[in-house]
Amino acid sequence: MAKRDNAVDLVGLLSVEGQDLAATWVREVSGSLKGRVGTAELDRELRELYDALLDALRQGATDVHADQMSEVRALLTELSRNRARQGFSPSETAVSIFALKRVLEPLLQEGSADDVRAYLELGRVLDGLGLFTIESYSQTREEIITAQAEQLLELSTPVVRLWDGVIAVPLVGTLDSARTQVVMEKLLQALVDTGSEQAIIDITGVPAVDTQVAQHLLKTIVAARLMGAECTVSGISPQIAQTIVALGIEFDDIVTKASLADALKLALRRSGVDLVAHEGAQR
């Protein structure tokens, strides 16, 4: 029965007659957030949380992982997700919970020894809730970062059609295994979709070509060849050319061009397109 009494104490602490603790809590939190969350929204969030917490305590919950706390946990997860998305810091997120302790402090001044014990007990529960908030906060942030990294991967590898039967992939930035995989898949798919037989990989935007980048490039080219397409690598700058030579990488039978324009000209010639300059036309 001791446990039960305890719960009653906690509930008693949180529901002092004639005092709207939830309102004080909302005021406290909105002060620390400097008005970046609307008062109405904050009021709704915290009151829901407050009621859920009271309910859970009434049912005898003693820590954050108790079954009775499931609604509180759900609300907290939603709160920290929102905060993480809106760009609040972890402390600004957790303060919503810890502020409740500050709200209760004045009540202790005329409180009995039992009240103090209840406060300490509640403090433990709130600490657990605070930690839970931070955990779900960082989980959300990680999800956001992963999603962004994936979006970036998609964004940075467009396959463009330059001519009938000629496609190009302009590569920008670092080529790691994950990106090469995306580039290769997209290039091969584009070869099928467009029925192209000429592919140009432009590396003007790749700052350095080391052995791994070269190996990835070679693999992509071999894969394209297996599908019957001819690959040209363009955009090899003087410094990258010298680096490749010093490294000892052999590009053997792979056709390379200094600029995308040269590579396009070659691809057009290979696919039987003649470019004719009209007399008198402006150049």
Next chain:
Amino acid sequence: MKAPWTAGEKPQVHSIARSGDLVHIRQAIRALSQKCRLSLVDQTKMITAASELARNTLIYGGGGTVTSGLVSAGNKQGVAAVFEDSGPGIPDVEQAMTDGWTSGGGLGLGLSGARRLVDDFELVTAPGEGTSVTIVKWVR
């Protein structure tokens, strides 16, 4: 060879623990090379060598650190980087430095190629005691 760091210039230490760290290392070496006014070709060579060695440290050494900074000897100036790991070491250095030999799945040109890309190259290793590679690129 102990890298003779220029007095007053604190070398930076970067850890190599994930493949994402290689990007930071390349950027740090690029910044140093630009500060030291290496030519564009030499910058690219130094960055590429650093990239190779950092990847070796990660893949074969199981991670480690790179210490990089400006160095000077006489009236020469240059960029230096020391790659250190406490991995298994290299049992046969001569074989490891051979073009095309690899114990992994690469092209086998990283270590030998890196030596050709820089001016000074020193490899210290012993089986079970990790590996340390020092490279320097001087301004011409």
